[in-house]
Amino acid sequence: MEPLGIAEAVLWTRGYHAPADHREEPMPTSRTVAVTGLGAVTPYGVGVEPLWNGLLAGRSTAARIRRFDPSDHAVQIACEVPGFEPTEHLPRRLARQLDPFAQYALVAAAEALGQAGLLAAAEGMHWPLGDQADSRRVGVVIASGIGAIQEATDQHERLRTGGPRRVRPYLAIALPLNMAGGQVAIRHGLRGPNYSVVSACASASDAIGSALDLIRAGRADVVVAGGAEAAVNPLTIAGFAAAGALSRRNAEPARASRPFDVDRDGFVTGEGAGVVVLERPAHAAARGATVLAEVSGYGISNDAYHPTQPAPDGDGAIVALRLALDDAGLDTSDVDHINAHGTSTRLNDAAEAVAVRAVFASQADRIPVTSTKSAIGHLLGAAGGVEAVATVMALANGVVPATLNLERRDTACDLDVVAGEPRKQALRTALSTSFGFGGHNAVLAFQAV
Amino acid sequence: MTDPPRLDPRIASALHDLFGIPQADLRPDAELDADLQLDSLSVVELQVALEESTGVRINPEDPSQVRTLADLQSVVEAAIVTGQPAFPSLKLSEDR
Numbered sequence: 001m002e003p004l005g006i007a008e009a010v011l012w013t014r015g016y017h018a019p020a021d022h023r024e025e026p027m028p029t030s031r032t033v034a035v036t037g038l039g040a041v042t043p044y045g046v047g048v049e050p051l052w053n054g055l056l057a058g059r060s061t062a063a064r065i066r067r068f069d070p071s072d073h074a075v076q077i078a079c080e081v082p083g084f085e086p087t088e089h090l091p092r093r094l095a096r097q098l099d100p101f102a103q104y105a106l107v108a109a110a111e112a113l114g115q116a117g118l119l120a121a122a123e124g125m126h127w128p129l130g131d132q133a134d135s136r137r138v139g140v141v142i143a144s145g146i147g148a149i150q151e152a153t154d155q156h157e158r159l160r161t162g163g164p165r166r167v168r169p170y171l172a173i174a175l176p177l178n179m180a181g182g183q184v185a186i187r188h189g190l191r192g193p194n195y196s197v198v199s200a201c202a203s204a205s206d207a208i209g210s211a212l213d214l215i216r217a218g219r220a221d222v223v224v225a226g227g228a229e230a231a232v233n234p235l236t237i238a239g240f241a242a243a244g245a246l247s248r249r250n251a252e253p254a255r256a257s258r259p260f261d262v263d264r265d266g267f268v269t270g271e272g273a274g275v276v277v278l279e280r281p282a283h284a285a286a287r288g289a290t291v292l293a294e295v296s297g298y299g300i301s302n303d304a305y306h307p308t309q310p311a312p313d314g315d316g317a318i319v320a321l322r323l324a325l326d327d328a329g330l331d332t333s334d335v336d337h338i339n340a341h342g343t344s345t346r347l348n349d350a351a352e353a354v355a356v357r358a359v360f361a362s363q364a365d366r367i368p369v370t371s372t373k374s375a376i377g378h379l380l381g382a383a384g385g386v387e388a389v390a391t392v393m394a395l396a397n398g399v400v401p402a403t404l405n406l407e408r409r410d411t412a413c414d415l416d417v418v419a420g421e422p423r424k425q426a427l428r429t430a431l432s433t434s435f436g437f438g439g440h441n442a443v444l445a446f447q448a449v
Numbered sequence: 450m451t452d453p454p455r456l457d458p459r460i461a462s463a464l465h466d467l468f469g470i471p472q473a474d475l476r477p478d479a480e481l482d483a484d485l486q487l488d489s490l491s492v493v494e495l496q497v498a499l500e501e502s503t504g505v506r507i508n509p510e511d512p513s514q515v516r517t518l519a520d521l522q523s524v525v526e527a528a529i530v531t532g533q534p535a536f537p538s539l540k541l542s543e544d545r
Contacts, residue, residue: 087469091469092466092467092468092469093467093468093469093486093491096467096468096494125486165497165500165506165535166497166500166501166535167497168494168497169490169493169494169497170490170494172490173490
C-alpha cells in the first residue's frame with residue numbers, strides 16, 4: 001500500500017465547487033472592512049458566548065496543568081481548553097488529521113462562518129458555503145505562533161521508541177503550520193487566497209491585518225482570519241519556563257496572570273483559537289449580512305532590538321500604534337478603548353504602557369485599557385485572534401471587561417486599566433495590540449457600527 | 450451452512466477509532482476507497498494502527514490488489530502467520 005504523494009492525497013479530498021459569479025460590484029471600494037462573524041475556542045470553552053460571559057464574570061481559567069503531569073516542572077499552571085473532545089465538534093476522520101491547534105482553528109472558523117451566514121448544511125467531511133459568496137473569492141489567513149507541537153512530540157516519541165515505521169503518515173499533514181488554514185479551506189470549500197503568517201505572539205493580529213490587506217487589494221471578498229495555538233505541552237512549558245517568561249505562582253494559579261500589577265512575574269500559557277470573518281462592506285451589504293464591527297486600520301513594525309525583550313522605550317510599538325491610527329484615519333482623541341497585549345511579564349507591560357503614553361499623552365487618562373490575558377492566559381499565536389473577538393464584543397456591547405488581579409497597579413504602567421468590575425460606556429473606536437518575540441508589533445483598529 | 454467470515458475486531462476497531470466508520474458499513478466486499486472513502490494517507494494510517502494492534506509487520510506484496518475489506522483481512526491474517534515483528538524495539542544505547 002504505497003502512499004500517493006501529498007499533493008495527490010490532498011486533491012483526493014478536495015471538493016470541487018462549480019464556479020458561480022457573484023462579482024456584481026466594482027472593487028476595491030473601501031479602506032474599512034466589515035466583521036461579519038466571530039468564532040472562538042478558549043479556556044472558557046467552545047464558542048464566543050462562553051468567552052464573553054467569562055470575561056464579563058471575571059473568572060480566571062488558570063489551573064494546575066491537566067494535559068500532562070507537571071510535577072517535575074518549574075511551571076505547573078496553564079489555561080487549558082476544558083474538556084475539549086475533538087470528535088464532538090469535527091468528523092472523526094478530520095479530527096485525526098489535525099494537531100489540536102488546527103482542531104481549535106477549524107471549530108472556531110466554522111462558528112465564525114456560521115455566524116456570518118455563509119454556510120450551507122454540513123455533509124460528512126465537508127461543510128460547504130451556501131450561495132451568498134463565490135468560493136473563489138473567499139480566503140483564509142489563520143496563524144499560529146508554534147503550530148503542531150503536540151503532533152511533533154507525540155510522533156517523535158514513537159520514532160524514539162518504535163522506530164521510523166511507527167511514525168504515522170498523517171504527521172505529514174498534521175505538522176505543517178499552514179494546515180489549519182488549508183484544512184479550513186478544504187472543509188468549507190474556500191478557494192481564495194490562503195496562507196499563514198508567523199510572528200510569534202503577534203501572529204493572529206498580523207493574520208487579521210493581512211486579511212484586511214487582501215480585501216483592500218481586491219483579492220478577496222471574504223477572508224476567514226485569526227490564529228490558533230495548542231502549546232500546553234511539556235516541551236513548550238519547559239522551554240518558556242527556562243526562558244523566564246512564565247509565572248511561577250503555582251500555588252495560586254488564579255492570581256498568576258496579573259497584567260500591569262506590580263507583583264506580576266510572567267505570563268500563564270493559554271490555548272485555543274480566535275477567528276473573525278472579514279468582508280468587503282459592499283459584499284456584506286449586498287447579501288444583507290449583519291455587520292458586528294469594522295476593521296479600519298493596521299499598523300505593523302519591528303523593534304529590531306532583542307529576541308525576547310521589547311525595546312524599553314517602546315519604540316517599535318509606538319511606530320505600530322501610529323501606523324494603525326494613520327491607516328484608519330484616526331486621531332488619538334478618537335480612540336476610546338485599548339485591548340492591550342498585557343502579558344503579565346515585567347518587561348512587556350512596562351514597555352507597552354510607555355508606548356501607549358508616548359502616542360496618546362494625556363489622552364491615555366480617559367482610555368480604558370484591559371488585558372484579556374488576565375483571564376485566559378497568553379494564547380501566543382492565537383492571542384490576537386481571541387482579543388480581536390473580545391474587542392469586537394466590547395464595541396458591540398459598550399462594555400470593557402475588567403483586568404483580573406490588578407491589586408496594585410505598577411506605577412511604571414501609567415494607564416487607566418479597568419479593574420474590579422467591567423466598565424460600561426459607549427465605545428466607538430478601539431485598538432488591539434499584539435507584540436511578539438522577535439520584536440514583532442501589530443496593532444489593529446476597530447470601529448463600532 | 451457456514452457463517453460469513455467475520456471481520457477481525459482489530460480492523461473494525463481501527464476503522465472506527467481512526468475514521469468513525471460504523472460497524473454496519475464494514476461488509477467484506479466494501480471497497481477501501483470507493484465505499485469507505487479512505488484516501489492513500491488514510492490507508493497507511495490504518496496500516497500503522499493495525500501493525501500496532503497486531504504487533505506484526507503488514508507489508509502486502511502488491512498493495513494495489515488490496516481493494517476490499519476482505520482483501521485487507523487476508524493480508525492481515527497472512528502477516529500474523531508470517532509473524533515479522535512490526536516495530537523492532539530500539540535500545541537507547543543504540544539510539545545515541
